Amino acid sequence: MLLLAFAITVSSNFDGGSIGKVEQPAPAHLRCAVEGQTDQAGRNRQANWYYFRVDGAKGVPLTIDLVNLPGEYNFIPNRGAVQKDTIPHYSFDQITWHPVEQTEFDAAEPRMRIKITPTSNKLWIAHTPPYTVVELKRMFARHKLKPEIIGKSVEGRDLYLLTIGKGPKVIWLMSRQHSWESFTSWAAEGFIDHLLSPAGAKLREQATFKIIPIADPDGMAHGGVRFNRHGFDLNRNWDVTDEAKMPEITAQRKAIFQWLDSGKPIDLFLSLHNTETAEYIDGSQAAKDLVARVYDLLVKNTKFAPTRPPQIEPLKVDTGRMNVVQGLQRDRQIRAMLMEQRITFNPKLGRIPTVEDRKAFGAQLAETLVAALGL
Ligand SMILES: [Zn+2]
Structure with missing residues (x-):
């Protein structure tokens, strides 16, 4: 015994x-x-x-x-x-x-x-509360969402795009370019839950939200860290075109460009990330003023606890090192930004963030992005 x-x-x-x-x-x-x-x-x-x-x-x-x-x-x-x-x-x-x-x-x-x-x-x-396809499908089912499939990953998993709202301004959100960053998915879920709640009715009238909830579904399935199945960092190769090695970036870029080429705008693009101890929001040159507004509103209204002020992402980088913000600035002058949030003790929360904290932040983020566009 x-x-x-x-x-x-x-x-x-x-x-x-x-x-x-x-x-x-x-x-x-x-x-x-x-x-x-x-x-x-x-x-x-x-x-x-x-x-x-x-x-x-x-x-x-x-x-x-x-x-x-x-x-x-x-x-x-x-x-x-x-x-x-x-x-x-x-x-x-x-x-x-x-x-x-x-x-x-x-x-x-x-x-x-x-x-x-x-x-x-x-x-x-x-490492952090996991968010896998189980949680993703549960969220889709809860809202009866039928996401558009914009392409396939290296291993053939669907790449999803959600469209919520019908307002004139367009906010494009991307989450989970790096598969370890599960807290970004909880924030994205809070963002989506809020938009689809009665409290989100006004936001849905003011803006159209395009959301890529999982940029690296293979990494999420395998418990990966930050590279796709061929080893490519999905937030470093936005200056490279290689559909075979990086079908995820290819599909995401195509969806964004098709939207723009159909005559529709992207007023604000944001990619969500996690770090261990740093918290900040950076932007493209085109987003300089907008990122400052988002930063101020987040500091004032949310538990965003920055460790430094916003910086402008440079455009001169080595080949294969351009992140999504830099790539979208270079190709289409999009007002793009990238937010990092720490997974460790947050002084404004007074604790290590919980799933509920991240979801609550996601809801506030939706409100903040719309407010930053002057709506
Ligand atoms: Zn990341």
């Missing part, structure tokens, strides 16, 4: 799941390598998406170490995106997520140690 009590298993073979090699140095001690992902040239390794299930550990005081964290960002080596303040989240039902109460970070290895005694035989651990 004792043996049975310690028949602990770890798995990640479900939507969005990811973990690397797992060792068990002691019956209640798991050492889990974070899988990480590198780009098409084997560079820029980022190891900050883990989402796995621990079975059979009810009542066992577990020690779970997350290791193999060091990587590179924009070709500069680092000690890893998982740091002291990036508190892992846990769940017993894959629906309600909480920050782990007891963690110890060892910067020397580096290693994130979780101490937890599960009250259930199933325990899920993730």
Whole structure:
């Protein structure tokens, strides 16, 4: 019976799941390598998406170490995106997520140690509350949404585009260019929920909202980090045209350009992102004044807690390094912006953001973008 009590298993073979090699140095001690992902040239390794299930550990005081964290960002080596303040989240039902109460970070290895005694035989651990196709389809069903399919990913998954509202101004929202950034999907869901609620009726009259809810569906399914299945960063290759290697960018660009070529405007474009500890909104040259207005309104009316003021994205970058904001500025002078929000402690919230916080922010974001357009 004792043996049975310690028949602990770890798995990640479900939507969005990811973990690397797992060792068990002691019956209640798991050492889990974070899988990480590198780009098409084997560079820029980022190891900050883990989402796995621990079975059979009810009542066992577990020690779970997350290791193999060091990587590179924009070709500069680092000690890893998982740091002291990036508190892992846990769940017993894959629906309600909480920050782990007891963690110890060892910067020397580096290693994130979780101490937890599960009250259930199933325990899920993730970097941030996951948002997979399960949550996406649940949201579509709740609103009876029938999204347009604008193309297919490398592995043939649908690339969705939603159109909500019929107002004259056009706001184009993009989420989840980087698959680890699950909080952006929760914000996008809050944005969509608000637009389709009675409170969103006025916004739907004022503006038309075009929304790409998941820019990298393959990454979301596989528990990827920031590259598509061929290793291309979907927010770095907007100066490259390669339908075979980056069908996602090709389809997204085509949908945007077809809209413009049919004589319709895009008054504001925004791509949502997450970082570990930084929070800001940057814009294209064309969006200089607009991004300042959005920034001021977000600071005043929401829990957006910037770590620096807005900057203008430069247009001179190396080949394959142009993000969506830069690409849309270069090709069509679109007033485009990119927002980063931290996943760690937010001083205005007074806590690590929750799913509900991100959804509430999404609702406020919809109001803010419309207000920034002077409506
Ligand atoms: Zn990102």
